[in-house]
Amino acid sequence: MKNYPASFLGAMLLLLISCSSTKQSTPDSFFGQTWILEYIAVPDTSLDEIFPEKKPEITLDEETGLAVGNSGCNGYQAPYELDGSEISFGEPGPSTLMYCGEGENQFRKTIRQVDQWRYTKEGMLEFLSKGVPVLRFAKAGS
Numbered sequence: 001m002k003n004y005p006a007s008f009l010g011a012m013l014l015l016l017i018s019c020s021s022t023k024q025s026t027p028d029s030f031f032g033q034t035w036i037l038e039y040i041a042v043p044d045t046s047l048d049e050i051f052p053e054k055k056p057e058i059t060l061d062e063e064t065g066l067a068v069g070n071s072g073c074n075g076y077q078a079p080y081e082l083d084g085s086e087i088s089f090g091e092p093g094p095s096t097l098m099y100c101g102e103g104e105n106q107f108r109k110t111i112r113q114v115d116q117w118r119y120t121k122e123g124m125l126e127f128l129s130k131g132v133p134v135l136r137f138a139k140a141g142s
Helices: 004-019 103-112
Strands: 034-040 057-061 066-070 075-083 086-089 116-119 125-129 132-139
Touching (some): 034 103, 086 116, 103 132
Antiparallel strands (some): 034 057, 034 132, 057 066, 066 075
């Protein structure tokens, strides 16, 4: 006995599921845009306490695969890998050696834990670690 309708229905269901993938497309504004840190997951501490002089910034370069910016004090660049909504950052390369408090170390440690990104309803860029937002950036000049 042939069961063509059930096979056809199963194939259509698989096609529908694969077409509605949850992977997030990367908009053009993701790359080449400077983003300024608005939130870092450090308990019982405000952003202004951690970064009293300057907030970290990040710009993702699509061509070179590098994230460049400053970590609240010193400049940095680090490779990144992007696959849909998944993102990871490599070890930052050499930077200047000014000491500006522990905020810079906290930022560099936190960005290495990131495994996902998303935009918020407000247009901010969030980086997550295991589904929990750990860094949030606003577009520079907004």
